Amino acid sequence: MINRTLAIFLFLILCVQAITAQRNCATLDHWEYVVKKHSSTAQSRALIERHTQLYTQNPELRNENNIVIPVVINVVYQHANENISDEQILEQIRVLNEDFGRLNPDADGAWPQAANTDLQFQLANRAPDGTPTTGIRRRYTSYSNFSTYDDVKFAKSGGIDAWPTEHYLNIWVCNLEGDIMGYGQLPGGPAATDGVVIDFQFFGRYGHTQAPFDRGRTATHEVGHWLNLFHIWGDGDCTIDDMVADTPDSDEANHGCPKDAYSCGGKLMVQNFMDYTDDACMNLFTQGQARRMQALFATGGFRSGFLRSPGLMELAQMPDVNTCNDGRQNGDETGVDCGGSCEPCASKISCPAPASINQSNSTTKVTLRWEAVSASGYLAEIRQLKPNLSKWASVVTNSTSASVSGIRIGRTYEWRVRAICQEGDTSDVTGSVFITRNNGRILYDDQPAxxxxxxxxxxxxxxxxxxxxxxxxxxxxxxxxxxxxxxxxxxxxxxxxxxxxxxxxxxxxxxxxxxxxxxxxxxxxxxxxxxxxxxxxxxxxxxxxxxx
Ligand SMILES: [Zn+2]
Structure with a gap:
């Protein structure tokens, strides 16, 4: 009888383990929360989806270059075991590079559409202010665990504020409440919360991680969401798609590793990182998923700002003199480069800014003028003012004027000028002047379109x-x-x-x-x-x- 009781007891323990040891990703719950809280999110998602479709359907737009994504790991802990080691973090980065590069030792030939995504990850070596960093930030917290509603992403609620999310992949590692293993924010949500959160028990490979999720695939899966991937079953029945053409239709999550599972008229791709199977079961992203992720970094893509990230600048690339256009914050700059009054860096600039700028209009063009200073040339810049500011476009000239044509009715443009110093650096900018034409459309050319x-x-x-x-x-x-x-x-x-x-x-x-x-x-x-x-x-x- 004792043996029988023991057997039942052991059986029950196994059942409980089988139930609790299921992948549990909170990305969808978190996203519903984000959409409710931020009404503009739906519009951003629509734009990102349109851009993604344009990119994936036009092979000529594809960028074949490897993209290296700077990563910052924000470790938020109360107990020593939650304060995971540097080695555990490095091991997780290795896993990401194996999985996204199709270099994982368990890659097999089961699915020919398996792909190298050409996306790689590296701990940041530069903080947003340009100072060297390990790419790992740690904070003790008085909170015993965190919800899936972004509390770990803010210092005021016991977490760590993100580094600029247009330049860094922020990954928070903490104790998540319940059996949540992680959640990723899809592209298009608010900037302050953009990134990925992973429970400390599932971050890294082997070591302290919990089987059957001990091979670092929780982060692979959540970073997949951050890179615009949905669950492979589309979080719906056979008719709901994951927006990727080369993943088989599926009607629900798979658990464990049912390699011969069929549904929706075909074999299921249970080895996909975006399913809910065990870490040892997963081993691929598809080419379609890779294209979807790469689209974010193409021209006009939501994450194309990463191509200008300061996070991975080598020491040799960093300017050794602080300037107002060195691409990093310095001195008393508080926002973007030279967002502050910039006294500390302005004093190191070797030539003065042009003394005054003004403009005159004719029927065909606007002429911009400035006063000469001791300089080897000038850099004039112009942009259109609109809700999403267009980028500054520039010309270099030796004269003290430039002209602009093609100014449109009712549009406002901003222009400014810097001197190019003899030493090759540039002066601070001289103010800004705005151009608005209320009538008189100007064309610079009478050729047909x-x-x-x-x-x-x-x-x-x-x-x-x-x-x-x-x-x-x-x-x-x-x-x-x-x-x-x-x-x-x-x-x-x-x-x-x-x-x-x-x-x-x-x-x-x-x-x-x-x-x-x-x-x-x-x-x-x-x-x-x-x-x-x-x-x-x-x-x-x-x-x-x-x-x-
Ligand atoms: Zn997920």
Whole structure:
């Protein structure tokens, strides 16, 4: 009887273990909370999804380069075992690089669409202020555990404030309440909470981690969410997709490792990192998932700011003199570079800023002028003011003026100028002047938007003549340094009369006026040229083009 009781007892323990030892990711719950709290999130998600579709459907837009993502680990602990070791953290980074690089020792040939994502991870070696860092921050907390509602992401609620999330992947490691193993914030949520949270028991590989989630795949899965991946079953039945074409349809999460499971008319990909299977079962992302993640880092992508992150600058790359344009905060700067009054760095600049700037308008252009200072040249910059500020575009000149044409009715632009010092650094900026025209649309060119028309093999696109709300500016500094400047990167799509896409042509942000578009080998006939922005929104009407 004792033996039988013991057997039942052991059986019950096994059952309880089987129930509790299931992957439990709180990304969806967290996301519902984010969407309720921040109404703009749905709009951001729609834009990101449109951009992702544009990228994944147009092979020409693909960036084949390896992207290295700077990571900061924020360890928040109350007990010693929660204060995980540096080695445990380094081991987790190794796992991420193996899994995202398809270098994991358990990679097999079960699914031919398995992919190297070309995404890699490295602990940051520079803090946002430019100082050296290990990429690991630690804080003792009086909180015994944390919810899935972002409390660990703020110092005021016992956690650690994020480093700028447009430049660093923030990963918080803490004691999460209940049996939650982690959660990731999808791209498009609020910046302050962007990142990934992992329970300390599942962070790293082996060591103190808890089987069957002891191979670091919880972080692989949650970083997958941060990189815009959904669960492989789409969190719904067979008809709900994960927005990835090469993952089989599935109707629910799989647990353990049911390698021969079938559902929705096919074999399930239980080895995918975005399923709920055990760590030892998972071993792949697909090519479709890789493309989806890479889209975030392409032009116009939500995480493209990582390409300008200061987080992985080598010592040799760091400027040894603090300046107002060194890409890091220094002196008393509080926000972005030179967000403060910048006395400490301004004193080290070797030439003065131009003394005054002003402008004059004619019917065809606006001329910007400034007073000469002792300098080897000048850098004039202009941008359009709109809800998402366009990037500064610049020209270099030896003269003390530059002209801008293509200014549009009702649009406001900001311009400023710096001196280029003899030593090669640049002065502080001289103020800002705003250009607003309320009437008198100015074109810099009377060429039609698409010419010649009809054409054969090659045509030209002149965005200055397109009826576009965000059209380009021509920035002329004299001496041949003239540029067509787009407020956003854009694309030309050429479609045939059936509406099929036959050509995608990216328009670089800076180019001479009149873009050459080669369309060799197309059947003679009528085509339509569409000018769209990086989110796929039309920038102008469509133009008819006859090819012969
Ligand atoms: Zn998940």
């Amino acid at each position: 698409v010419y010649p028309n009809p054409s054969r093999g090659t045509f030209y696109f002149n965005p200055g003549s397109a009826e576009a709300p965000d059209g380009p500016l021509l920035f002329d500094a004299g001496g041949g340094d003239s540029k067509t400047i787009h407020s956003t990167t854009s694309f030309l799509l050429v479609k045939n009369i059936q509406g099929q896409l036959v050509k995608t042509h990216p328009l670089n942000e800076t180019a001479q006026a009149g873009f050459q578009v080669d369309v060799p080998g197309l059947v003679a006939g009528m085509y339509f040229v569409h000018w769209i922005d990086a989110e796929g929104q039309p920038l102008s009407q469509a133009y008819k083009l006859i090819l012969y």
